[in-house]
Amino acid sequence: MDITKPYRTTKTPLIEIYGLRKSFGSNEVLKGFDLLLNPNENLVILGKSGSGKSVLIKCLVGLVDVDEGKVIVLGKSIPDLNQKELDYIRTEVGFLFQGSALYDSMTVRENLQFPLRRHPERMQHFNEEKLVREALRSVGLEYAIDLMPAELSGGMKRRVALARMLILQPKIILYDEPTSGLDPITANEIIQLILRIQRDYNAASLIITHDMDCARVISNRMIILQDGINYAEGTYTELSKSTDPKVKAFFKEVQPISL
Amino acid sequence: MKILDEIANYFKEIGEIALFAKRFFKEAFKRPFERKEFIRQCFVIGYNSLFLVVVTGFIMGLVLTLQVRPTMQEFGAESFMPAMVGISIVREIGPVITALICAGKIGSSIGAELGSMKVTEQIDAMEVSGTNPFKYLVVTRIWATVFMLPMLVIAADAVGLFGSFLVENVKGAVSFKLFFNQVFENLSYGDLFPATIKSFFFGFVIGLVGCYKGYNSDKGTEGVGRAANSAVVLASLLLFIVDFIAVFIADIFYEI
Ligand SMILES: Nc1ncnc2c1ncn2[C@@H]1O[C@H](COP(=O)(O)OP(=O)(O)OP(=O)(O)O)[C@@H](O)[C@H]1O
Ligand SMILES: [Mg+2]
Numbered sequence: 001m002d003i004t005k006p007y008r009t010t011k012t013p014l015i016e017i018y019g020l021r022k023s024f025g026s027n028e029v030l031k032g033f034d035l036l037l038n039p040n041e042n043l044v045i046l047g048k049s050g051s052g053k054s055v056l057i058k059c060l061v062g063l064v065d066v067d068e069g070k071v072i073v074l075g076k077s078i079p080d081l082n083q084k085e086l087d088y089i090r091t092e093v094g095f096l097f098q099g100s101a102l103y104d105s106m107t108v109r110e111n112l113q114f115p116l117r118r119h120p121e122r123m124q125h126f127n128e129e130k131l132v133r134e135a136l137r138s139v140g141l142e143y144a145i146d147l148m149p150a151e152l153s154g155g156m157k158r159r160v161a162l163a164r165m166l167i168l169q170p171k172i173i174l175y176d177e178p179t180s181g182l183d184p185i186t187a188n189e190i191i192q193l194i195l196r197i198q199r200d201y202n203a204a205s206l207i208i209t210h211d212m213d214c215a216r217v218i219s220n221r222m223i224i225l226q227d228g229i230n231y232a233e234g235t236y237t238e239l240s241k242s243t244d245p246k247v248k249a250f251f252k253e254v255q256p257i258s259l
Numbered sequence: 260m261k262i263l264d265e266i267a268n269y270f271k272e273i274g275e276i277a278l279f280a281k282r283f284f285k286e287a288f289k290r291p292f293e294r295k296e297f298i299r300q301c302f303v304i305g306y307n308s309l310f311l312v313v314v315t316g317f318i319m320g321l322v323l324t325l326q327v328r329p330t331m332q333e334f335g336a337e338s339f340m341p342a343m344v345g346i347s348i349v350r351e352i353g354p355v356i357t358a359l360i361c362a363g364k365i366g367s368s369i370g371a372e373l374g375s376m377k378v379t380e381q382i383d384a385m386e387v388s389g390t391n392p393f394k395y396l397v398v399t400r401i402w403a404t405v406f407m408l409p410m411l412v413i414a415a416d417a418v419g420l421f422g423s424f425l426v427e428n429v430k431g432a433v434s435f436k437l438f439f440n441q442v443f444e445n446l447s448y449g450d451l452f453p454a455t456i457k458s459f460f461f462g463f464v465i466g467l468v469g470c471y472k473g474y475n476s477d478k479g480t481e482g483v484g485r486a487a488n489s490a491v492v493l494a495s496l497l498l499f500i501v502d503f504i505a506v507f508i509a510d511i512f513y514e515i
Binding site for chain 2: 058097118
């Protein structure tokens with residue numbers, strides 16, 4: 001398989017990005033990025049720090065305006081939507097922020113209630129408290145329901161953020177470095193949780209990471225974002241055998257400095 | 260030249276704040292109104308600054324009376340004390356001191372709170388969960404400062420007058436009834452009305468600048484500190500400008 005071409009299946013993709021360009025002033029971050037996310041897929045995006053990974057997924061939910069190119073989520077072109085349509089798409093797309101982004105002034109319960117109260121139509125006939133407790137139980141933190149975010153450890157915050165994102169039952173989940181800043185054991189717990197979510201919710205995921213263990217375990221397919229474009233694409237095994245030095249750099253063990 | 264750049268930057272910032280204010284007015288009257296958050300903010304803003312404002316108000320009344328009394332005595336005009344202190348507290352000192360205290364207390368806390376919400380992506384998180392963060396965070400806070408500042412000013416005025424009364428009572432054996440009769444006899448609507456209107460504007464300036472600085476704070480924790488600090492500095496400066504304009508206008512309408 002040609003690893004530089006976007007990979008297609010017969011199913012309609014949930015996310016399509018064609019020729020995405022974005023710059024901040026003179027800083028060109030994305031220079032024609034393409035991506036397809038298929039149903040039930042776990043797509044990992046690898047890239048160096050500052051390569052524009054966060055900017056890329058923020059374009060998907062309209063947090064960052066695109067300069068050029070097409071961004072289509074669930075068949076809708078994001079830049080052309082009005083506020084109401086955008087809000088609807090956002091309920092279908094879960095977003096786990098890089099630093100968890102829990103609301104500091106609210107308890108864990110209120111953090112989870114927040115998206116629910118903004119979308120009462122999503123609650124249907126369910127009871128709010130029950131939904132909140134269920135979401136917390138699914139990340140193993142039911143006991144923390146009345147704590148403030150400042151009282152939680154980094155790993156717990158990440159779990160609460162996961163629960164808050166899951167509460168509206170999204171069809172697509174975007175993870176921005178879900179394991180960054182966590183120790184390997186906690187990181188592994190989060191990875192297991194993501195795999196379980198993938199199984200239980202039957203959602204497609206786009207995962208941004210530096211963590212190669214995470215990429216290996218989670219990914220069905222990976223894209224390397226380098227120089228603002230999709231530099232290489234393929235499964236973990238395919239990419240790990242690549243001879244391209246820029247691709248190889250991601251798989252290299254850290255070498256001690258030889259003096 | 261460096262100094263010219265700084266002046267240019269200053270005007271650029273004022274322009275940006277004007278745009279921010281325009282956005283506020285565009286969203287401020289649109290539904291849905293975030294009532295709960297507004298009430299919570301009123302409580303936070305009013306309650307947290309009440310003690311500070313009351314203490315400063317009290318001391319202000321004491322000190323003003325202690326300082327002015329000997330001079331008035333020299334002229335044999337102690338009987339004008341209640342009127343004079345009343346007018347100066349209600350017209351100018353009460354609103355300005357309260358606003359400055361609140362610029363320090365409220366302006367910096369709004370700047371720091373919104374700044375840290377910005378850098379930790381909480382504002383983005385709000386936006387993706389279907390909330391307009393400008394409405395939820397900025398509009399409610401500005402409305403809350405606009406409504407709470409006049410209340411705090413009234414509290415400061417009242418306590419300041421009481422402080423002044425204590426001095427008069429101890430030094431000049433003036434009774435409570437006499438003191439306040441004198442004060443209210445000499446206060447007209449022409450004193451109260453502009454002072455209250457002015458307080459609304461002071462509240463607006465404090466909320467606006469705090470929110471503007473926080474909402475546009477730079478990445479990183481350093482940016483949050485800078486947002487809080489510059490909110491206080493800029494708000495205090497603008498308060499004096501607003502005060503000057505207010506006095507100028509009031510002077511036209513109410514010939515002294
Ligand atoms: N709002 C913004 N304004 C200006 N520049 C920005 C903005 N957001 C991002 N950038 C710039 O875009 C580039 C990519 O940022 P981004 O946050 O996407 O990196 P990243 O790949 O997510 O890195 P990391 O792994 O460190 O999170 C950076 O050079 C950053 O300075
Ligand atoms: Mg990032």
